[in-house]
Amino acid sequence: MNPVLELSNVGKSFTMHLQEGLRLPVVENVNFSVQPGECVALGGPSGAGKSSILKMIFGNYRCGSGEIRVHTQTEVIDVARAEPRRVLTLRRDTIGYVSQFLRAVPRVPARDVVATPLIDAGTAREKACSAAEAMLARLNIPPRLWELPPATFSGGEQQRINLARGFLPDFPILLLDEPTASLDAANRAVVIDLVGAKKRQGVAIVAIVHDADVREAVADRVIDVTKFAAAA
Amino acid sequence: MNGEPLLIADELTRFYGRRLGCRDVSLDLFEGEVLAIVGESGSGKSTLLQLLSAQLEPSAGSVRYRMRDGKIRDLWQLTEAERKFLFRTDWGYVHQDAALGLRMAVSAGANVGERLMAVGWRHYGRIRTTASGWLERVEIDPERIDDAPRAFSGGMRQRLQIARNLVTQPRLVFMDEPTGGLDVSVQARLLDLLRSLVSELRLAAIIVTHDLAVARLLSHRILVMKDGEVIESGLTDQVLDDPREPYTQLLVASILPA
Numbered sequence: 410m411n412p413v414l415e416l417s418n419v420g421k422s423f424t425m426h427l428q429e430g431l432r433l434p435v436v437e438n439v440n441f442s443v444q445p446g447e448c449v450a451l452g453g454p455s456g457a458g459k460s461s462i463l464k465m466i467f468g469n470y471r472c473g474s475g476e477i478r479v480h481t482q483t484e485v486i487d488v489a490r491a492e493p494r495r496v497l498t499l500r501r502d503t504i505g506y507v508s509q510f511l512r513a514v515p516r517v518p519a520r521d522v523v524a525t526p527l528i529d530a531g532t533a534r535e536k537a538c539s540a541a542e543a544m545l546a547r548l549n550i551p552p553r554l555w556e557l558p559p560a561t562f563s564g565g566e567q568q569r570i571n572l573a574r575g576f577l578p579d580f581p582i583l584l585l586d587e588p589t590a591s592l593d594a595a596n597r598a599v600v601i602d603l604v605g606a607k608k609r610q611g612v613a614i615v616a617i618v619h620d621a622d623v624r625e626a627v628a629d630r631v632i633d634v635t636k637f638a639a640a641a
Numbered sequence: 642m643n644g645e646p647l648l649i650a651d652e653l654t655r656f657y658g659r660r661l662g663c664r665d666v667s668l669d670l671f672e673g674e675v676l677a678i679v680g681e682s683g684s685g686k687s688t689l690l691q692l693l694s695a696q697l698e699p700s701a702g703s704v705r706y707r708m709r710d711g712k713i714r715d716l717w718q719l720t721e722a723e724r725k726f727l728f729r730t731d732w733g734y735v736h737q738d739a740a741l742g743l744r745m746a747v748s749a750g751a752n753v754g755e756r757l758m759a760v761g762w763r764h765y766g767r768i769r770t771t772a773s774g775w776l777e778r779v780e781i782d783p784e785r786i787d788d789a790p791r792a793f794s795g796g797m798r799q800r801l802q803i804a805r806n807l808v809t810q811p812r813l814v815f816m817d818e819p820t821g822g823l824d825v826s827v828q829a830r831l832l833d834l835l836r837s838l839v840s841e842l843r844l845a846a847i848i849v850t851h852d853l854a855v856a857r858l859l860s861h862r863i864l865v866m867k868d869g870e871v872i873e874s875g876l877t878d879q880v881l882d883d884p885r886e887p888y889t890q891l892l893v894a895s896i897l898p899a
Contacts, residue, residue: 426887427894468876470883493862493876494671514836514858515829529840 411480412442413581413613414466419475419489421461422639434639435461439475441632445581448604448614450628457634459617460509463584465489466615467506468496479503479582501530506584507575511567513560520545520555523573530578544573548599565591576603583607585616589623601626645707646671647813647845653692653702661869662688665702668864668874672812673843677860677877679850679892685869687817690849694734694815695724709812729759733806733814737821739798742805743790749776749801750786756809775804779834796827800834807838814839816848820855832858853896857881865889 419439425431436458443449451459464470465488466477472489479486481503486495500506505526514522520541527537545555548569554562559570568591575583585604589597597620604627607614618624624631646669655662663685670676678686691697693704695716704716709731716724728734736742743752753772754762762768773783779800781793790798799819806814819835820828836859839846850856856863856877863880865873865888873886884890 423883424885426890464882469878471875471879471885493879494674496876497861514833516833 410444412444413480414615415442415476415478415480416440416462416466417476417478419462419465419472419477420639421458421465421470421473436634436637437474437639439634439637443582443613443615445611445613446608447629448608448616448627450616450618450624450631451634452624452631453634458637458639459634460586462634463506463586463615463617466582467500467504467584469506481581501526503580504582504584505575505578505580507571507586507588509568509586509590511559511571513558513567515558515560517558518556519550519559519562519570522559522570523577526574526578540577541573544577545570547603548573549596565593565596568592569596572600572603576607579610579612581612583612583614585614585618587617587619589618589620597623645713647707648693648847649705649713650693651703651705653689653699653704655688655692655697656700661685663692663866663869666692666864666871667702668871670813670845670847672845674862675839675844675846675848675860677848677850677856677863678866679853679856679863680866681851681892684866686849686866688869689866690815690817690847693847694732695727706813729756730809731811731813733809733811735799735802735806735814735816735819737818739790739795739802742802743798745791746789748787748789749781749793752790752801753805753808756805760809771808772804775808776801778838779804780830794827795823796831799823799831803835803838807842807844810842812845814844814846816846818850819848820850820852835859853881853892865892 416439420437422432422434425433439462451462453459461470465472468488475489477488479488479499486499488496520538523545524537524541527540528534542555550566550569559567572588589600592600601623604614616627648670650666650668653666654664666689678689680686692699695704698717705713706716707713750769750772753775754768757768757771773786776783776786781797781800790801793801820831823831832855848859860877863874863877864871865880867888873880873889880889881893884893
């Protein structure tokens with residue numbers, strides 16, 4: 410089978426101009442690929458560059474060097490060089506990303522936060538909202554919260570809103586940054602089930618999971634990011 | 642998405658006498674795309690907005706626009722009348738100061754209806770119904786259709802200005818600091834309204850703002866301006882989360898966390 414996602418010789422460093430041009434190397438020569446239906450966990454201590462790799466795949470961070478090839482049904486796109494417009498269409502129909510923190514938009518109710526990616530990808534509003542409600546229920550968010558903007562929710566509730574938003578659409582690639590960090594055991598089990606279902610659908614997943622039990626349950630292999638450490 | 646851009650700017654430059662307004666700005670904008678222009682006062686962002694919206698003639702460079710008939714025309718090759726017609730129909734312009742975008746002494750309904758009459762609507766009843774529908778859409782009580790915007794709060798005036806601009810179903814809207822000078826809660830409401838209208842109507846928009854949070858919330862792409870030039874551009878979240886230029890890093894680092 411062909412991979413859906415391939416990173417080759419990817420490198421990243423930050424130049425901090427406010428600290429006299431201090432250069433912070435993050436990773437170099439990152440090489441791995443992910444098959445459909447496979448879940449790859451990125452391992453290594455905090456600061457090893459795991460989140461930076463996810464962000465580069467999503468186009469949220471610039472890729473300093475190398476290529477990030479995404480295979481869609483019709484073409485191969487190098488996220489590192491793609492036009493902003495192309496990256497946006499990848500986010501609309503190919504790559505989902507569950508970040509660690511929910512960036513809440515004022516006044517938008519939880520249900521709409523979750524339904525938006527479906528609506529953006531062309532699903533009718535009503536259908537998207539009922540799918541969103543089902544997903545919220547599955548993640549144990551009580552219906553009385555669906556109408557409220559998540560800004561005032563607890564950390565665990567916000568994370569579940571974020572998860573619902575990320576898991577709802579059927580994208581071929583899913584990036585998960587600490588999806589279970591602030592969840593209780595029951596909700597961790599729901600997330601494990603959701604990841605399992607995605608894998609059976611053939612979704613390629615790259616995940617950062619510190620919780621060893623969760624990682625054991627979802628990951629097909631672990632890539633140790635410290636081997637990509639960049640020389641300072 | 643249509644294959645061709647809606648608006649194409651090519652090496653736009655404008656001098657005020659010997660003083661530089663902005664230099665060598667090239668960009669294109671597609672339907673449904675929101676572009677933010679950020680920078681501090683004097684960075685040239687308002688000059689650029691005026692050049693892009695043909696309110697100011699460039700010293701060099703060009704702006705082209707794909708008209709409703711599909712033909713791409715240079716804005717300064719259009720006749721004055723054609724440019725005016727574009728402004729009244731296919732474009733909107735939201736000013737920071739609502740008093741510049743509204744007629745303060747006539748009723749809210751007339752402010753909205755005027756744009757319809759400019760494109761040939763004559764039936765009073767239909768104009769009034771449409772105006773009332775738009776007031777509702779921008780969250781102004783239709784009961785207030787006969788009140789003049791003088792009697793409105795700042796946030797309501799801004800929402801009325803938006804209704805007036807959108808009633809003719811423009812394809813492109815220019816906004817100059819649309820939330821400037823409003824209270825924070827009023828700002829949030831206006832931003833939410835703009836965000837949903839832009840995506841529902843698949844509007845293209847160019848928004849000038851000094852507020853990076855506004856740019857993040859509304860725009861897909863961003864241009865950072867300094868001393869009349871674009872120093873950095875790209876996906877909005879990429880430029881704000883991974884800024885490359887010293888000045889952009891300074892701007893991003895200067896935001897106070899709430």
